Each structure stands twice: as structure tokens, then as C-alpha cells.
Amino acid sequence: MQWGPDRWTFYRLAGREAARTARSAMARVTAGPSTLSRLRPTGLVIAPQDLRTSDATIAADIYGGLFVFAGRALATGGRSPFDFAPPSPEWGEALYGFGWLRHLRAADSALARSNARAFVQDFMAGRGDRELANRPPVVARRLISLLSQSPLLLEGADHAFYQGFLRTLGRCVRHLDLALRRGILPGDRLSAAVALCFAGLCCEGFEPVLRRGTRLLTRELARQMLPDGGHRSRNPTFIKDLLLDLLPLRQSFLTRDIAPPEALLNAVDRMVPLLRLLRHGDASLGHHNGTGATEADQLATLLVYGGASGTPLMHAPYTGYTRLEGGATLVVADVGPAPGPAYSAAAGAGCLSFELSSGAQRLVVNCGMPATGEDMRRLARTTAAHSTASLDDTSSCRFLDPRGPGFAHPLASWLRRRLGPAVVRGPARVTAERSTEPDGAAVVAARHDGYAPTLGLLHERRLCLSPDGGCLDGADGFVRPSSAGPAVPAAIRFHLHPTVRAAREGRAVLLSAGNGELWLFEADATDPVIEESVYFAAFNGARRTEQIVLHLAAEAGTRATWRFRRLSA
Template identity: 40%
Template sequence: MTIAAELVDDPRLAGLMAKEAWRRARRRLRTSPSLLWLVHRRASESDRLMAVPRQIERGDRAVAEAIYGGRFELAGHVALMGATTPFRVSEAPEGWQAELASFEWLRHLAEVEDALASANARAHVGDFYALRRRRRAPVAMRPDIIARRLMALFTHAPLVLAQAEPAFTRRFLERLAGEARLLRRMAPEVTDGLPRLQVRIALAYATLCLPGASAMIRTAGANLAAELDRQIFADGGHACRNPDAIALLLKQLLPLRQLYSARNLAVPRGLFSAIDRMLPALRFFLHADGSQAMFNGAGLVSRSLLAGLLRFDETLGDPVGHMRQSGYQRLAQGGAVLIADAGLAPVATMSGEAHAGTLAFEFSSGRQRFVVNCGPSPRDEWRRLARATAAHSTVTVGDRSSSRFPRSERLGRFLGGPLVAGPTRVPATRQDGREGQHLTLAHDGYRAGFGLIHERELLLSPDGMLLEGADRLHKAAGRGVRAGEAEGALRFHLHPDVVAEQAGKGIRLAGGGEVWWFFADAPVSLEDSIVFSCPDAPRPTAQIVARFEPGRAEINWRFERQH
């Protein structure tokens, strides 16, 4: 379908496109060549930073050695450098170029802490800023990438400037000040959601690290506090519903809190409150093995970062069972943990990374994840596939997703890949009692196309040895399609470390020193699957599939731990 035809077919898309085009036009006006002289004004004569942020995420010495050798592995892509600077590589995927331009990989060189690492970091920073703006990858000048670059360079300034010539130090500080001024001009027209919030965080960094008037510090703090109040829910989740966003923001906000203390300034109340809400939310999404549940783009944050952030959490007790505003449920009994997506999709402007995984769940026991979602893909060509309902442990109907993406890929890229239609209601009821934790969920994402409501019932026993469930397809009121007439499939994607085999009427699952059995009252099979967000590369795995045969509107199933 052409873009024009799709816009006529869906007026909501036309409205989103008009708003996005107008936002981009305003940003171009703010950064037009006639105004860029403001960005290139000479910085303060100060030859030092006023404060340096604390590094939260540790690096990897092996990665540093690879960078020495010209090997840059970023966003699932490897590029080998010869004598050419990596910033002149044009054929690499956009995700690779974005990670390169963010300079967050400097943490690996910082882990080595020697003269070679410092010289290498300084050479790469010099190469990047030696390129004229129009010669850089377009993604390098995206506001959120500039924000990440500023925060990384402030954090790793001691590495970059160790034994540097005074002239390099002056140029480096001038470049940082110039990018901060450019970002300040861009800020009002930045894409809503994480990009806008990261820009506000970076500007707060800049006012605290660079010489400047105290009024600028107050303004930056107030703007950031207002944005945090707007985007961080009362339960600590982010409005985009991506659990990774919590860790990524805490990685930036915790050093910012330290910067205020280093400058003997009061921490803005909005910043202090947001951190206090987000730390418990971080624990909500963790399985017992320390990994994070993969929902709505989550799955790319390292366990080491998660463990480092949790050291700042001084709250006691178990995680809450329900994140009401974020729309997630957690069942935990006897060492077993189930986390379910029980919420509506985020607003379109913040749904660029959201997945069509309503009612999907992940399940772990002990130190092993058994049922997972496929997670996000860092590679552009697999991104849409990873976001589909079929890549999640839930029910698909008619081989379609429960939330819809723009059918035109060009339009989707222009708008940032939003979800444009999906469930309008996701009711949930929960009972915790002596029989265990009982959860009933439903969504109407298949009502428009098939006239069906998907209902999922879950019961986790008190000892965590049994997970019982039922998935039903009900006829929606006033619709003509009957449950059982549309083809449906119930999928449970398995973690790659789980060994699965069919045995008699069940499926035997072994992993982490435990054995679980899966049974259902419908024919089941083991089929191929893939987990996209593994640390090194996507890994093949298996999925349990049970199909809604003609006339069947309900499948009852259970996972049972072998004694």
C-alpha cells in the first residue's frame, strides 16, 4: 500500500504525519545555517570542567582491546577499521552509526586506565570533531544522540584529557559547549518520549559540568524536573512502557544527582522523586537470574548494569505485584516468577519501540528462565518481526498482530515506527490467597478484525511448583465472527538454554538444574523460534505451539515442576 492510500484509509496516521512534518520543520528552522553562528561562539576561557559525572556502567577490557585493533562491534554489527576513522564508514547500519556517535563505548577504554587507552580515546574524539557537520552520519546529529554523546564525553573527560595538550583541551571544551548550545536550541522540538527526556538530562549535565551562570543551572533543573514528572509514572515506569528505559534513565540520572552534590547544590525535587520511584520499578521486572523481562523493546540492557543500579536501591521487601500505571502484573511464589504485560499500548508518539505483545508473559523458576518473549532486535531488518505478536508468548489470531503498525515501511520510518491501533481495553482481576496467585486478563485487540476477545487466566500455586492457565477466544458483543472460526495459535517461546523434547502426551523442559513438564488439552508441537536480544547474537530456540482447531475456543494448559 502506498503512503497516500494508507493516509486516506486511516485519518489518525494522516494526523500523526502532519504533526511530525511540522515538528521537523520547526527543528530545521531552529538549526538553520543562518543561526548556527550562535552554536560556534567561543566557549569560556576555563581550561577545566567544573565537575565530572560518576561512571555507573562498567566497561569490558576485551572490547577495549578489540577497539585498539580497529574492531567496532555495536548494535549487532561488526565493522573492521584499517587506517580509516570509523566516523567515515557510510555503509554500516544506522543503529551501528548511532552507537558509534554516542561515544558510550568509551567506557571500555576507561576500564583499561592506561596511556594507550587515553591516547586512543583522544584520537577518536579528535577525528569525530575534525569532520565537518555535513560529513558526519546524519544520525550523529540527532538530538538524542547528541545528548548521549555529551553525557558520555563529560563522564569520560578524564580519560580523553589525560596528558592532553592545552590546545586540545580548549578545543574539546569548546566543542562540548557548542553542542550544548545546539541541543538547547533543538530541545523544544525533540521527539516526545525518551529522546526529549534525554536531551533535558544532557542539558542539566552541561550546566553543572561547564562554567556558566547559576540561572542556567536552575532553568535546566526545572525543565528536567517537569519532564520527569510528565514521563515517569507514579509506579516508577516510563510512559513508553519499555522496562529498559528505567535502567537507561537511572544510568544517567544517578550521576546527575551526584553532580548536584559535587557542586553543593540542592537536587531538584522532581529528579530526587523520580529516582526514588524508578529503583523499585527496576526490581519488578527482574527474574531470579538477574535478567530483565523482555517486553516492549526491553532486553538489551546488560546484567552487570542492572546489578550496578540495584546497589543504589535502599528499599526493603519484595517487588510489588502490580504496576498499575505501567500496566504489568507480577506473580511470585516459591522461587517461581511470572511477569505479564497487562496494559494498553503507549500513546503513538511514544510507541516507536513498543511491541504487540498484550497479555504475553515470561516465566522463570530458580535461576532459569523457561518461557520468554523473543525480545527486541538491534538489527533494523529484524526489528518489525521482533515486535509482532507471534514473537511473544501469547495468542495470535489469523497470523496477525494484536496491535497494528503502519503498513507502509516508509511511513513507519518517517513516524518512528509507532503502533497505530490495538487493544482499547485490557481489564485485569487478581486474587492472592491460600490457593495461590490468580490472575485473569483480557484484551480486545482482535475485535476489529475478527470480532474476538482474548482472555487469559493464570494460577501460580503457593509453592511455585505449578502454573496453570487457560486461553479463550470469546465472541465480542455485536460482532458476527464466532470463536473457533478464526485460526489461532497459542505460543510459548522457550529460553535458548532450555532443552525441550516431546515425551508422551507432554513436553519435557530441562534447564538450570530443574525439570518442568508442559501439558495441554489440545495438540501441541515444538517449532523453531529465535531470541533476538541475546548479548552476542540472536540465538535459535524452540517454541511450544498449540492451535485453536475449528470449533475450539479454549485451550487449557499447565507447567508442572518435576519433584
């Protein structure tokens, strides 16, 4: 692949990763044997609560041999699902993570318990793809799931199954300990720390595991969590999933009459208000930096159990999100820099993108992250898949993609195996200022430099939401801080939710929302164009939708103003 002006950034990243690999290898050689490798659990003390949504009807599908995970389905015809090749990596991770056992528990029947034990017995017998099953995040999820669903699995079980179950828990702990000693990505380290804490709290004889997990959890929360409650990945889904584990973990500490780590308590207290900032009126999260479809009941459960006040955070300067409210209308905008490479495997090139909703009706969206499909995920991360400005048909981020010939191809392939499809270069300097107009309108003005290294232009955006929420005024401008250069083709995109229909109304665009509202989009200097788009963040797969696009030539001083105006409620 051709790296152009990013080649030295790429080589520096490769050098840092090579040095980290060498340090990890040296640590493995010089370190003594782990004390956790000799531990065996002797019994279970408690079973942590699982806050994730369960559905007894899914248990019926599983009993019938239909396994639907991550947007893919597999019909086993009465055979074990572990005898089949996974339809996608994400499907396999869900299968071997055993989170789906909660649906069998919701069925609350002897048949469901017997069925669950049979599946776990198949796995304990060695069936399935061990390479996929032993990936650190999958092992961490499996350990938490087995502990949470132990009442389902062990009620009515014989002694042999119980002993095999304990051995499986011990193997999970040893796998995680070995992976941590070898070195894994930060997000996986945090997941492993949570799983080790659960194992130490729930199992007799695992006191050293609890001490190790608590130390690791305290360290990783301090390193990875930001002061405003966000995570360094800037991924709202990661925050939601982490909180779904941290809340039961906090309760498990209290159940065992052990004081939870201060870092755990502080993280939970900060994360809940941030989720409120990112939540729209339909009770789902904004589609930023790796977030796709959100299970609204999970989010509602978190906000109830989290115990935070009903007032959301309005601005998260460290995580890089801001929220404007007016009446029942709200805007959530991405005003943060690209995450570091180790945290950016799911991050998108959506700097200064925004999403607009009116009550429970989503109007302007980003395309969102699909549940599966490498090509679709690659497309969903581009700037063109976000409601912001893209220049010269390129993205504001450069992703680690080893496709194509060239000297750097083997090196890029090695880096991708280590880091995933990470962001190599993206917006580094992003500024955002909030203010209030004399009439009470909420304003945010932001700027990013994602296109400066390649095209020499900065993108500026100003959003102003009226107090009653009836009008969102916006302006996009471009600045060239260095010497003059040629004009660059630009496209300012506004992706519409699939329930919104667009039609030309003179030089404007009339939007008919699913809730009956009518909105009018107007642009002052450029005629808007209605084009096809795709919405990836739907539970039933990608859906066709539309987008409004302003095409223009961007150069120093170019400015485009536009507005969304509500006509009726």
C-alpha cells in the same frame, strides 16, 4: 498499504502530526534567538560518574582497530572508525555517542588516554557522518559521555585540545537547544533535558544551560513518567538506561551543593522498585516492548545505587506489568495497553504475554528485541514473537509500515520519518485483576481488546502460580462481545529459552532445562505441537530455539487450559 478498518485511525494520526508540525514551525518563526546560542563554556568543574559497565579487554580490541557495537563489528585496519560507513544505524549511533570511551578509561594507561584523545580529535576535526552524529539522542549521549570521560581525555592533554574539547561541548548544547526548539519526540526530549542538566552542572559559564535543563527535566519527567515508576513507552530498557543517567545526575547536583529537582528525586524513588518487578532470577529484565539482552551487572549496579528495599513491586497498574512469585519460580506478565504513537517506536504486540523462570533458569520467554536489523526488529514486535495468543496469523497491534502501493503510502512514509515504526492501533482497553486462592496461590486474570476492531474477539488469560512455584496453571479464552461471527484460527505460543530442550511425552511435552530441572507441559483439550522459534535477545546474536504451540479455532466461548508442572529440581 491497505489500512482497512484502521484507515480513519491512521488519518487522524496524520492530521495530529501535521498540526503539531505546523505549530512547531510557527513557534520557530515567532520565537526570538536562543540565549544558549551565545554561551561558551570556560572550564570544567566536575566529571559525573558513569555507572555503565566498563571492560578493559574491549579497550584492547579498540586499540587493535576492532569496534563491536550493537551486534555488528568493524575492523578498521589502523584507520579512524569515522572514515567508514557504519555497518548499521545502531552501530553508528553507538560510535558517535562515545559511550565506548569508558572501556578505554578502564584500561587506565597512558596509551589508552592517548588513543581516546586521538579518536575524539578525529571527530572534532569534522570526520564522520555528520547527519547521523547530529541526531538529538546521539548528541545527548555524546555530551554525557564526553563529560563523564573528561578525566580520561584531559589528563596530559595540551591547551589546544582542551579548548577544542570545550568548543565541542558548546556545539552539543547548541544542537540540543535547536532540536528542542524545532520539536523532537518525547523520549528524545527527556534525554536532551538530562544532557543539558549535566552540561550546566559540569561546565563553568553554563548557568543558563542548567536553568533551562532543570525546567525541561522537571516538565518532561512529570509528563512522561508514570506514578508506578514506569515510562509511557512501557520499555524496560528505556527505564534502565534513563536511571543509569538520573542516578549520577542526582549525585552531580549534590556535588555542586545544589538541591536536585523534586521531580528527579521522586522519579528515581519510583523507578527502582519497578525494575525489581521486571527482573528475573538471572538478573536480567523481561523481554517486553523493545527490551533485548540485558547486562546483568548494570542492573545490579542500579539496584545497589538506587537504595530501594529488596522487596520488588508486585503490580504496576499504570505501566502495565504484574509479577507472580512462588518459591524460586516467578512469572512476569504484560497486562498493559499499547503505548501512544509518539512513544511506541519499539513497542511490541505482546499484550497478555508472560515469561516464566525458575531461579536463574529462564523457561518461557518472549523472543526479545535484536540489537540491530530492521527486518528482525519488525518480526520481533509481532504477536507471534511473544508467549501469548495470536489470531488469524495477525498481530494485536497495527504498526506504521509504509511498504506497499496505495494512496496512503507517501503519507505513511512521512509519518514514519516523524514517529518511527510506531503503533497506530493496539489494545486500548486492558483489564487485569490480581487475587489469592485459599491455598495461597497467586492469580492474575486479564483481558485485552486488540483484536476487537478487526476480528471482533477479546482475548482473556488467567495465570495461577502455586505457593511452592511447582505448578503454573493457565487458561486462554475468547469472547465475542457483539454479534456472532465465524471461527478464527488461533495459535497460543510458549517460546522456550535456548537452554531448554523440548520432547514429546505422550500428549504432553517434557522440558529439560539447563539447570537440570524437568518440567512437563500439558494441555487439556488440544495436543501441543513443538515448532521452531528464534531467540533474538542474546548477546551473540539470534539463536535457534523451540516453541510449544496450541492450534485451535477461536470463537465465542472457546477456552484452552494448560499447565507447566515441575517434575524434579
